[in-house]
Amino acid sequence: MNPLVRRALGAGCAAIVTLGLTAGVAPSAYAEKLVRDDARRDVVRAIESDAGETLQPAPRAADPDILRVAVDHRTTALLIRTKYAALDRRVVRTDALEIRTSAGKRFEALTFVHKRGQWQGRTAIGTGSAGVDCPGLRHRFDYEANVATWTIPRSCIGRPRWVRVGVGTGRGTWDGPFFIDDAFRKGIASYNENLVLSRRIWKD
Numbered sequence: 001m002n003p004l005v006r007r008a009l010g011a012g013c014a015a016i017v018t019l020g021l022t023a024g025v026a027p028s029a030y031a032e033k034l035v036r037d038d039a040r041r042d043v044v045r046a047i048e049s050d051a052g053e054t055l056q057p058a059p060r061a062a063d064p065d066i067l068r069v070a071v072d073h074r075t076t077a078l079l080i081r082t083k084y085a086a087l088d089r090r091v092v093r094t095d096a097l098e099i100r101t102s103a104g105k106r107f108e109a110l111t112f113v114h115k116r117g118q119w120q121g122r123t124a125i126g127t128g129s130a131g132v133d134c135p136g137l138r139h140r141f142d143y144e145a146n147v148a149t150w151t152i153p154r155s156c157i158g159r160p161r162w163v164r165v166g167v168g169t170g171r172g173t174w175d176g177p178f179f180i181d182d183a184f185r186k187g188i189a190s191y192n193e194n195l196v197l198s199r200r201i202w203k204d
Contacts, residue, residue, distance in 0.1 A: 032073050032202045038066040038183050040085065044191065046170075046178045055191055061179045062086035064093075064169040069183045071165050073203040077136070078157070080150040082167060082183065087146045089119055092178070095139060095148050096168040098195045101160035107132065109152065111139040119143065125156060132156055154203070162202045166195025 041059035065085040072079040080097065093113040100106055106127060113121030123139040125132045134156035141148050148169070157163070172178035184196035 031075060034071045034198055034201045036069050036183065036198070038068065038181070039186070040065060040067065043179050043181050046180055058179055063088045063090075064171045064179060064181050066167070066169060066181045066183045069167050071198060071201050073163060073201045075154070075203065077154055078150070078152040078163060078165075080152075080165065080167065082148045082169065084146045084148070084169070087141060087143045087148075088171075089143060090171045091116060091173050093121065093171045094169065095150075096195065097150060098166035098197065099152070099157060100164040100197060101157055102162045103158050103160055105158060105160075107157055109137070109139075109150065125152065161204050162200040164197040164200055166197045168195045
């Protein structure tokens with residue numbers, strides 16, 4: 001099952017509790033920002049049945065079609081801004097990150113919206129099954145501007161020299177199909193259990 005569907009529909013709130021590119025030599029005092037334009041109309045629909053999960057193209061799904069991702073590896077924090085074609089209020093919505101660091105660590109961050117009126121949802125970051133205490137962790141949906149913004153203090157992820165980031169999103173309802181987009185993935189045939197990672201983004 002795709003990780004966004006599994007985390008949102010399978011793990012649900014328990015997932016929140018549990019969670020708590022190109023190599024090179026970068027010059028000193030170097031902070032990098034990566035901006036990537038994602039293909040339009042590349043959302044896929046995940047449908048569960050007794051036979052398992054199937055994925056189908058859903059080009060008419062403006063929400064949650066990712067248009068652009070900007071990853072800013074700053075001195076104090078990792079800032080990730082995702083622009084969507086549309087952000088409608090839905091009963092079930094997820095924003096997911098995977099972060100790989102220069103120290104060989106892997107982090108997962110998730111925002112999960114599942115209650116009407118609580119449109120910012122709950123956010124957590126962790127390493128596998130262990131949560132990470134990260135007081136400065138922030139995630140916010142701007143439903144007017146169709147933007148989601150992550151702020152992850154570098155202290156929470158070990159102050160790495162570089163990071164690779166995967167960005168995914170999904171929306172749906174409890175009893176209907178789930179719509180998914182992966183910012184760095186190309187083509188429906190390449191969907192699997194993991195988010196596609198960016199190249200290395202340096203801060204030295």
